[in-house]
Amino acid sequence: VIKKIEHIGIAVQHLEDAEKIFSALLEQLPYKREEVASENVLTSFFKVGETKMELLKSLSPDSAIAKFIEKRGQGIHHIALDVEGIEDEIKRLVEKGFELIHLSPKDGADNKRIAFLHPKSTCSVLIELCEEKK
């Protein structure tokens, strides 16, 4: 079950600069920063109503975020959908013909289990499925 847009991930070059911009825009400070070692990124989160914005800064030149910025520049990197029963959702999407980058969920930032869909099966939009760890 897809519940809502959980967050929008934005690839940024400089985290501090981006935090200042989004703090001014949203009139709030980020509520947390978190390193995701498996992805080699440092993340910073803002709450926007029911949804969040996740700033993503690469910590290594060969991370997915570094490659994204190199190719396309800063900007919207992914849209994350909050799901209930992530294994079942992965199965459902595979059956529908979507290409999944992760066939089983892995640990993501913000206490989530996550899986990405390949953007070539979703109109070039990288989609993340995420479910709060219980």
Ligand code: ZN
């Ligand atoms: Zn995300």
